[in-house]
Every structure is written in C-alpha cells, then in structure tokens.
Amino acid sequence: xxxxxxxxxxxxxxxxxxxxxxxxxxxxxxxxxxxxxxxxxxxxxxxxxxxxxxxxxxxxxxxxxxxxxxxxxxxxxxxxxxxxxxxxxxxxxxxxxxxxxxxxxxxxxxxxxxxxxxxxxxxxxxxxxxxxxxxxxxxxxxxxxxxxxxxxxxxxxxxxxxxxxxxxxxxxxxxxxxxxxxxxxxxxxxxxxxxxxxxxxxxxxxxxxxxxxxxxxxxxxxxxxxxxxxxxxxxxxxxxxxxxxxxxxxxxxxxxxxxxxxxxxxxxxxxxxxxxxxxxxxxxxxxxxxxxxxxxxxxxxxxxxxxxxxxxxxxx
Numbered sequence: 001x002x003x004x005x006x007x008x009x010x011x012x013x014x015x016x017x018x019x020x021x022x023x024x025x026x027x028x029x030x031x032x033x034x035x036x037x038x039x040x041x042x043x044x045x046x047x048x049x050x051x052x053x054x055x056x057x058x059x060x061x062x063x064x065x066x067x068x069x070x071x072x073x074x075x076x077x078x079x080x081x082x083x084x085x086x087x088x089x090x091x092x093x094x095x096x097x098x099x100x101x102x103x104x105x106x107x108x109x110x111x112x113x114x115x116x117x118x119x120x121x122x123x124x125x126x127x128x129x130x131x132x133x134x135x136x137x138x139x140x141x142x143x144x145x146x147x148x149x150x151x152x153x154x155x156x157x158x159x160x161x162x163x164x165x166x167x168x169x170x171x172x173x174x175x176x177x178x179x180x181x182x183x184x185x186x187x188x189x190x191x192x193x194x195x196x197x198x199x200x201x202x203x204x205x206x207x208x209x210x211x212x213x214x215x216x217x218x219x220x221x222x223x224x225x226x227x228x229x230x231x232x233x234x235x236x237x238x239x240x241x242x243x244x245x246x247x248x249x250x251x252x253x254x255x256x257x258x259x260x261x262x263x264x265x266x267x268x269x270x271x272x273x274x275x276x277x278x279x280x281x282x283x284x285x286x287x288x289x290x291x292x293x294x295x296x297x298x299x300x301x302x303x304x305x306x307x308x309x310x311x312x313x314x315x316x
Contacts, residue, residue, distance in 0.1 A: 032217030035210070039082040044089040045096065049104075052124035054111065058104035059097040059125075063089030066158065068135045070096045071122070071142030073293075074166075074236065075189060075222065075229050077103030080139070084295040087303030092135075092310070097125060099142070101232060107225070113232045114239050118145045119152055126156065135310070137161030139295060140266070141236065148248050159313055160256040160279075161306060164264055164292050166236075167245035168271035175265040176202065189229045190222040205263040205291040245271075249278050256282035257309040259302065261290030283309075 040047070045060040060078050062085070070081045078096040085094045098105040100121050101113040111117070122145065126134065135158050138146030143165025150157040179186055186202060187195035196219045200207040210218070222229075256279050260269040272284045285305050290297050 026213070028213040028217035028220065031211065031213040035214045036079050036082070039079065039086075043082045043086040043094075045082065045085055045094065050125065050128045052100075052121060052128055054108070055100045055106040055121065057097060057100065057106070057121075057125055057128075059095055060085075061093070061095045063091070063093045065092045066133075066135060067093045067095055067129075067131050068137060068161075069122075069126070069131070070094065071099060071136075071138035071146050072096070072102065073138075073140030073142050074233060075102070075225075076139075076142075079103075080293065081295055084299040084303050084306075087300060088306065091307065095129070097122075099145070101228065102225075107228055109228055109231075114235055115145055115148050115243075119149045122149050123153060132156070133158050135159045135161070137163065138165060139163040140166050140292065144240075144245055144248070147245060147252070150254050151248055151252055154252070154254060157254055159310070160254050160282075161259070161309075162256060162275065163259045163294055163302075164261065164267055164271075165245060165275075166267060167240045167243075167248070168267065168274055169240065169244035170246060170274055171271040172268040174268040176267075189226060189233050190219065191226045192223060193219040195219075196222060202265050203292045204297050205261065205289055206297060208296050246274065246278060249275060252278070253280035255309075255313055257285065257306065258282055259285045259287065259294055259305070261287050261292060261294050261297065263288075263290055264292045266292045 040060060043062060045062040047058065048061055049056055049058050058078065068088070072078060072080050078098045081096040085096065088094055099118055100111065101107045133156055136146045136149060137160070143162045144167045146160060147162060147165060150160050176186060187199050190196045190199050193216060196215060258272045258275050260272040262269050269286055272286060276282045276284045287294050287298055287301065294302050
C-alpha cells in the first residue's frame, strides 16, 4: 500500500515538474493559450466567431438559460470574464465578446470605435446570434457601452450589470485623476511588460496571479495593439468630456445592479450612487478591498450577488 501511495506521489511530482519546466521554456504565446484554455474549460466556455458587417467577431459562450452578454473594458478582452463566468454558467447562458478593435476580433485601424459605433456593433452581434431579449453587463468602457446600448434599445434589455462603468464626470476625484494632475505618468495603454505590471497595480487592489510567461504574452499582444488602442483611448476621453455617462443614463428605466470596488483607483466609487440616483430600478453593491476589476479580483462574491439580483428579478 505504501509503495502505491509513493508511486502516485512520484508521478504527480514528475508531472508537476514537467509542467513547470514547460511553462518557463515554451513560447509565451503557447503558454498563455494553454492557461486561458484551462480558465475557459473551468468556466464551461467555448470559443466561437461570427461575422458582422466589416468585422469577424470572436466570443466565448457557455451555459444555458437567458443570455447574459458581457462587454470588456479598454485594452481588455473576453477572457477577463472567465473567472466570474465559472460561477455563472451552471445557471446562465454566458456570452463574452471581443468588441471590434480588441482581443481576437478584427481591428482595422480606420474604423470607428467610439461608443455609438460600438453600440451599433453590439446590436449587429445580437442580431447575428438571433438574440431577442438579453441581460447585459460591462466593465469600465464596456459598462459605458452597455448603458448606451440599453438607452438605445430598451426593448431588448432585461437587466443591466454595470461594473465600474467609465464616464461619470460628477464623481469625486479618483487617485488616477489626482496623479495625472500632479504630472505623474500613468500607463493608460500598455506597451510592454513593465507597463502591464504597473497597470495591474492601478486597476486592482490585489493584483491577480498570472505566470510570468502569460504576462509576457499579454504584454506582447498589448504592444502589437498599442498604436490603435492609444488612438481609441484618446478619442474616448474626448467623447466622455462631450457626453458624460450621466447624460447617457438619464431617463433610463431598467433593472440595474451597479457594482464598484471601494479601492478603485481609476474611477471613484462615489460614481455608483450618482448612477443609482439617475437609473430607475437600480441598486448598488460596494465591494471592500477591491479595485477596478471585480470580476477578476472577487469573482465568487460578485457571482453570488449577481445570482441574487437575477433571482429577485425572476420573482418580481
């Protein structure tokens, strides 16, 4: 019996050592693909693509039930939803999309990626998947787009899930704003590994663990998209000055759960109460010790709250 146990331990140890050696010797892109593949598998998400006018759009889909469409933030992609989706696909049909210009979706440099254009692309995506009505969620830039979509297509949106959406202009100043006013350089768009690490410090209170080669692959991809994403960031900042999120959501009446990390350094959590006041049928969850990316930092707590939100909707 002892020999059998020791044999199992030895096999596990050899397997672990072999995997560790591969992680730090294989090309970063391969390691990243394998790592994200495991995350997707654990979340029961499958990669798919669909054509909309002018773009091939990549997305992940899994689970059953009413569709929950998730929109990522600036410079991010569909895989930022993997960890929270692993808690949701047992009850919900989760669809996480790479918005045009990001992730594995097409990103022609001369296309428009402002909010009205992205709302149009989301609608084309919704039509391509034959979705009649849906639940819609988004983080940061994706939250702004989700709110704008709900304002333009209220008949399609059953509920909104807004995770620190960008563009609330009347909130208290965030650490980011104060730092920029002092002249500090902050990597709003990532171009290399050092900037990626600094960006994670800014966007999360407790930076999530990723193996070094996975971070290297993330940084390589970010560098490839740096020129386009720098342009998009500049355009979105100007767009926000011209039309705040307060302007977009005023008059909106849809069941909405607004979530904000109390340690969000990018956008002050006072934004949540401002939106709650403006959106009829909304409520707020403030997460302690959490930054700008609650779906990565606190996926279990976030999913528990979302399930309760949806359950209350079904009872009403």
